[in-house]
Amino acid sequence: MNHPKLFRSAIAEKKTMSLMGVFDVFSASVATQHHDGLFVSGFGFAAAHYGLPDIGFIAWPDIVAFVQRLRLAFPCHHLLVDIEDGHIDPETACEVSQQLEAAGASGVILEDSKRLRRFGYVEGKTILPLDDYLEMLNLILESRSDLFVVARTGATAEEEILVRTKAFADTGADAILVDGLRSKEQICEVREAIGDKLLLFNQIAGGKSPRLSLRELTQLGVDVAIYGTSCLFAAQSAMEEALTELKHADGRLPECSSESIGITECLALLKKNVRRQHPTDVPDL
Incomplete structure (x- = not known):
């Protein structure tokens, strides 16, 4: 089964595709009851597998093993994987993307963050020089077989966002993602800047971006919406509620x-x- 090809075909439909972020196989089991596409976010993976924030702790063999397990459990679902900054260097980024493609991933997202990493919606994030990022991105593109590749920037200044997204659009990357776009107007500016490249939009509860429906995103020209933390935050909320209720009930199950x-x-x-x-x-x- 050619997962990247199937993923591209699904995105080609006129409506914005949604990918639900999952943090373990159980959350994926729930998500697949409602969505055809899954997203492995660094934030959710770091939280679930290490109990740590997503600032550079993830070991890439752990991500590959997780994707292998997901693909075994869900052979037909679209599966987009966050590989963060490529896990330090271009050679490692190529190895990770190749192993993920072999494991059945539909695609990967490579971001331009710089170590020490910060989560995309946290202030103070620094990014790689554009030439350094493009070197790593192009190596991945040259080494892939058919893997869907998303170029992602954490730039915040409007001029820098446009410079980077235009440069990304000139590569063989399939799609562009900008962290933390703050308005519909910014989305339209990026949409225009990247021409016919596909556009991804990241929906994060409590983040900087506006909360938009899939219909609104379709009208803005967004091709894929990813919900990286919805399952994770819902799980935390439900566990807090259940454990608080159990405590107040003196340990008696409801x-x-x-x-x-x-x-x-x-x-x-x-x-x-x-x-x-x-x-x-x-x-x-």
Whole structure:
């Protein structure tokens, strides 16, 4: 199955495609009930796998292993992967992207952040010199087979954003992503600057960008919307609520209702993964 080709075909439809950020296989199990596309964000992965902020702790073999596991569980879903700054150098960036393509990733996002890294929506983020980033981006493009590649900038000054996005558009990158666009007007400016390149937009709760519907994004010319942290933040919120309620109830579990999740509902979700991976031998759970 050519996952990059299928991904490009799906994006070619007129509506903005949505990719739901997942942080482990369980969150992906829930997300695939509602979305055809998944996004592995550095923020969610660092939080779930290390309990740390996304500032450079991720070891690239861990990302590759996670994507291998996701692809085994979800063989038909689109899968876009954040490879951050390429994990330090151009050679490593090429190795990571090649291994991810071999593992079944649809595409990768390479950003121009500079070590020590900061999360894209945090103030004080520094970025690589443009020539250094373009060297790494072009090496990935030359080494890929058919992998979908997104060029991403964390630039904040309007002039610098336009300089970088125009330079990205002149490469063989498939799409462009700008962190933290603050208005519809900025989205339109970037859309015009990159010509016929595809445009991605990152939706982050509490971030700097406006909250926009998929219909609004389609009208603005956005091709793909990624929701990198929606599952992670929802999980944190639900766990806080459940554990606070349990504490106040002196440890007594609440009554199960038709709207709550219990052992039956959880097993029903997990059993779907067994069917996908072992369709001829589904145990009685």
